[in-house]
Amino acid sequence: MIARALLVLAPVMLFWSLTAIALANEPVRLEGIEKDTPLYTWVRETVLEKYKTRRIFDNGDADDPELRFSGIRGDAEKALQAKGYYNPQIVFTPGVQSALTIDPGPLYTISEIAATGLEREDMPEIFGIAPGDVLDAENVLEAQRKFSRALQAKGCYYTLRIRNQVVLDHEAQTGSVRFVIEAGPEAVFGETIFEGAPRIKEKHLRRFLRYKEGDCWEFGKLEATKSALIGTGLLSVVREVLPDAPDENGVVNIRFELMESARRSILLGGSFYTDEGLGITAEWRHRNILGSGEELSARFNGNLLEQAIGVGFVKPYFLIDTQKLTISATLGREDTEAFEKLSLRNNFEIERRLASRLTGAAGAGFEVSRIKDKSTNKERNFGLLSLTGRIQFDNRDNTLDPRRGWLLRLRSEPHIDVFGESSPFFKNTFDVATYIAIDNDRDHILALRGRIGTILGGSTADIPASRRFYAGGGHSIRGFGHQEAGPIAANGDPLGGRSLIETAAELRFKVTETIGGVAFVDAGGVYDAIFPDFKNGYYVGAGVGARYYTAFGPIRFDIAVPMNKRAQTDRNFQFYISIGQAF
Template sequence: MRYCSFCVLLVFLAVNMMALVSITYAQESDIRIQGLEDNQDLADWVDEAALLKFEEREETVTSRFAGIEPQVEKALKSKGYYEPKVAFDNIAEPVVKIQTGPQYTIGSLRIQGDNRNLEDVEKGDILDAAAILTAQEKLKNEISKETCYYSLTVKNQVVLNKTRNTGDVTIIVEKGDIASFGPTTFKGAPSIKTSYLENFIKYEQGACWDVTKIEKTKNALISTGLLSVVNETLPETPYSDGTVPVIFDLKERSPRTIRLGASYYTDEGPGIVVGWQHRNLFGAGEELDTNLRANFLEQSISADFEKPFFGSPDQTLNIDAEISHLDSDAYEEYKVSSSVNLEKDLTDNLSGSLGGGIELSRIQDKTDFSERTFGLFSIPASLHYDNRDDPLNPKNGWTWGVETTPYLDALGESSPFWKTTLSATTYFGFGEEKNTVLALRGRLGTINGAETDDIPASKRFYAGGGGSIRGFGFQEAGPKDEDDNPTGGRSLLETSTELRFKITDTIGAVGFVDAGGVSDAQYPDFQEGLYVGTGVGLRYYTGFGPIRFDVATPVNRREEAEQPVYFYISIGQAF
């Protein structure tokens, strides 16, 4: 056991060192800078702004460094050094020799065409190009917010005084006519209803002209997934009444998609998912998603329908139906189910849903050999928050969710019960590129209103498996009967800690620890202790998300695991 843990730790540290070497290599060039030993900040700037691009070249040694002196001079001038002397030598090693000369300051500063003042830049400051451009853009944004100019140009002119080592800066503001938004027309998307497209317009007719809202509208239209191209056509000048008609030229993408996915878990065997999706069923962004899933434990066919802007712009209607079969060590179930729910966006990151469901199931409980038929009515409600930077491969942000569902058995086989789960994940990215990520997950569940034996086996809590506690098989991390069959429970606790780091742009590695389990009590008591699993994994990053390969083993309670090592292969991060 100690030898196994040592090997896992050794592999984890070795891969982490490879990642750190990769990150360091990517941030520094191998071209030595001579002459800036007393100004490390400037040396770092020259390396970042000028030299790294030559590091990435794949030409011959002779042509690789062609044009390096002008690029270094450009980087120095942007920091106020307008009289630099730069020489490049590549005899023994690539060396850039720099004499900066004097650093120029701002001699005078004025704005032509507007009576505002320039913020964050003043006379006597270093003649820093980035600082001036930032202040210039800030001025343009201020003018745009307060006025309705159809065209607005803000540029700068700098006159150098080499005697005083100063630069006289003039910000030139050129304003066009006052304008407002006119009517909007969509062309080139005959199968998409205009009334649906109008939901994504980020301005109102007659409102003050703001060109940034045109870009926001284009981005919103592209985000529907129904369009491949969105371009705007605008007149050169506003109409005589000051309005600007907007024409969006659109090109539709195919609304249908066929998907094929595969997975392999040691406890579930090979799995396959075949899906067909239509993203514009009736012309207003209605989505129909059908899926066929199958592995050694579970087989199902499902259909999900989604109607956006149902009743209001922030509401979505969801209708789903499923036929499924699951055969595990705990129970065998044949089920037909359907549900309807209304989802509402409460803020940009927070959403809630409320609905109703019905399911008819035939369950053989393998712990007591009973076979019962249940007809469950449910009223599911949920609240979810999500501010992750990327749902497929998050590096920052967090999520939390509350799901609660009361159940009533119309056939009388089960007493009424109430099932509630709380879940949360968070992600911490480290480094400039956030190539190292600490990911944490927690899930807590409870069932009220009935004893465990009176709850349908498929509605009890179970733990263990690739989406739960890795290192233990499907439903293994919990109480069992005398024949070693999982009995499930009324409460659940799951936790995961995972450290993810990239080795290259497409290859990554992880180390993780999962812990938790199921209790027969209404709230987790873990009188028999927690189940803990640990492991390592590889990630292959693609355009549609990472492909995951994990290897896990139990840390404790090894005698309760069917196998000493479990493998998990699928698409997407573990959480």
């Protein structure tokens, strides 16, 4: 009897639960404006979203719609006026799900544009709006900003204030726009003095000035200088001190009051992958060690398969302002299914900024290593001298959680073994990733990634095992264990290969501001030929995951399974936890 009652009540309870959730998510219904139009979206985003989470706590009246939604009519009227509707009819009907009914009324247009406050010959042209255009508030403000910049560039005004006045004609359904200008005296940049940062060389600070002495005064250049100084990471406070007015010659001397950031910092990170175990990263940094933004660092990272400790030195603005020098030394140990390795590696690299998002780099490295190839049980000593060339385009908006942009990277490394154990070989990789928004809010992102690699030179067996390509794992083809997606030896150990291909597609979506999910498919493999010939098959893994979004980046939780499990596949699934998106 109880079971039968539950069967009858369950659908009713489910219906009311879903209804409650829907009402909580949409407490106000918008009527009168056609759905899926720009105006409907504008009112929904600027007005209704504001009241979704609004609560009024006053003597138990939290659920009173009149209290909770007080002010919604005024907010709706302002939103409509911003888009050119200055005579709307708005009715709010409270209820279990309240209704906001809107008749936008006629769309007002611009009848006249004028400016006052300066002589006509001193005024530039007003761009962005014209008589007959819709009286859209954002368009008027953008035109005002452009007008202000043009005035400042033409007049070098020390102070410049522009406000707009709109006079409506309801009978003609138009409005006239007038910009009122209040301009101060003309001025030029004078001497710049820095105070409060004794450990930073003044020559280094002056690199970030976005103006020269004698330049036409422009407040935007001063703001750009402050942003550049803060952007170095060396300063926590940048405050400008300006006179009330230019001196008798129209010169403005500037004094910056500075406060240095902490010079030393410690960074900690962690991860857990089924195939790699618990991973820990720790880094100590000492910034501005020589007074021009140089950085000295010591780093440790380790998991069950790999451990490494290293030191590094970075010299920005090396020889020229668009270059930086990086020098590093690393002592490492690896013990994977394919090989065991103990190595000491030294590197240097010079990176140059070729354009705003384009960089190129060249360098060299020398690695002394002892490697045991587990497929043959042979140990060999190598002394690999390598040259490195890299070119990269990166316009992603965020490295830990990208939602737009592209990453393209080409890397080439010729190697010579000075011990003579290996023939010369030439390793090349090309990576590409892009991020496509599916909705306007960029809460749904389609992330795509591809990688292809080839090694030219000797045979696979002749190439040191640690320098071959491998696939599989949390940074490669999820669902397969570390190094599992490729050819294997008779004893079951990975052989690696001379060519590699990897592809990935991942759909990312946010459920709340802090919670999100993903669904993904990874595919690819490693092959003995110098270009992928797919003789060993194509490895496909798929899975789902969750994201917890924090102030510094998302924490990812992924689980993946191999879609075409092979003999060397140890597990039916792989689990990954780390900071940042998979790519």
